[in-house]
Structure formats: C-alpha cells, structure tokens
Amino acid sequence: MAARDLQQQLLPTPLLLLGEQHDATEHQDLQAALVRQLAGERALAALVIEMAEAGDSTAALPATADEPEVRRALRWDTNRQAWPWSGYGPAIMAAVRAGVPVFGGNLPAADIRAAMTNPALDGALSPIALAAQQNQIRDGHCGLLPASQIGPMTRIQIARDQALARTALAVLQPGKTVLLVAGNQHVRRDLGAPAHLPAGQPHRIAMALPENLNPAANAAQADRVWASPALAPHDHCAEFRQQMQR
8 A cells, every 4th residue: 555655664754745746536545545544643743735825724623523614724615726625635634533733834825926026035946946946837837928927936836835844844743743745846855845944854755646747757856756547648738728818
C-alpha cells in the first residue's frame, strides 16, 4: 500500500510535504489513507491543506463535528477555487474524527493583490529558482499570459508557498508529524514551500505523479516520487484558451 510505504520510508519527520496532481483521485485516496494511518498511531499533529486559506481551521471544532460544520470552519463553499469536497473531504474528516486539527495554508484571497505588487517577493528565491518559477507560471498558462503578468503571477505563487510553510511551522509538535498537502509545484524542493523553511528545519517531501507525467524527471525535487496510474489525456491548454476568450 502506497501510504504504508511512504510512512516506512519517510517517517519519522516533524513535517511531511505531500504533493499531488489535483485531478488524480488516487492521490486524494493516498492522502486519506496516510491521515488515517498517522492519526491511528497518534502521530499526526495537524493536517495543513492548500485547499483552504490560511487563518481558517477546524481547531475549535469537536471530533464529532459533522461535514457542514467542517466545511463552514474551512469556508469551503466560499472558496473561489471550488475544490471538490468529494476528493478532499475524506482526508479532512479522518483528521477531524481523530481530534487532529485541519488548517488552511493557502494565501488568503484578500492578500493576493498586495503580493502581486510586492517586489520583495522576487528576492525570496535564488535567481535560478526565480527564473524556474517564472517558467512554471508561463508553461502552466500555456504561454498565453502577457509578459507583463508573469512577474505578478510568480509573486503570488511565491507568497502562497510562504503561507503554506508559515502555517505548517506554526503547528509543529515534538514527536509528531505535520502533514502538508498541496499541488506538486508547491512542494518542490527548489522553489516550493520547502524553499521557505528555516535552514536546518527537518522535513521530508513526497510527490505523487501519474505515470504519463514523467515522475522520474522530478526525482531531485522530492525524497520519494510515487508513480500513480496514468491519467486520461486532457487538453488543459484548450480549456485555458477558451477561458481567455471569455
């Protein structure tokens, strides 16, 4: 079982960053299984997720809270990205049922504009990592973004990674593991949230990637890359072109 393998290979660690491909249901299944394993062993300090904003959490809820209560605490239904609860709800509810708090780690929407215009964020990465992040933004938007938007969009990505790292650091507990779940780009060793951890902060990184997205090419970015079944072909760029036209 992948979750057991990850636990045996990467733990103990105070912070485990687990990346995913958002449309791969096997990755959300892995997250839920890992939460159940760690929580069952009383080894899970907190679950931090990209899918909710920093400042939102279930910390004040009892283990008996129902799904609507949990969704309200995480402001799930007002999240502008509309993450599917069917995918992430199992991991979140497994943590809540075990008395483990769930924390949003993403940059709040209210802070996005300030991040876009903050040149200090350009210096948060090395010049090489900054250029790589800019290329990721360019490629991730299929080369369709105006050149003037690459810099501001890169700053948003950096600010999101900083928010994820900050949230995870704030909930560390001795002898337990904080599990941070985010997209694979957010957990990359060179330019994701790990790049914003204090020097010497112990952590481990796992990335889950479908076989058709070349998992081996990301070996240097994680301590473990898990290859899941290939996804059906999907033309993300065609959809993005339609959005741009609208």
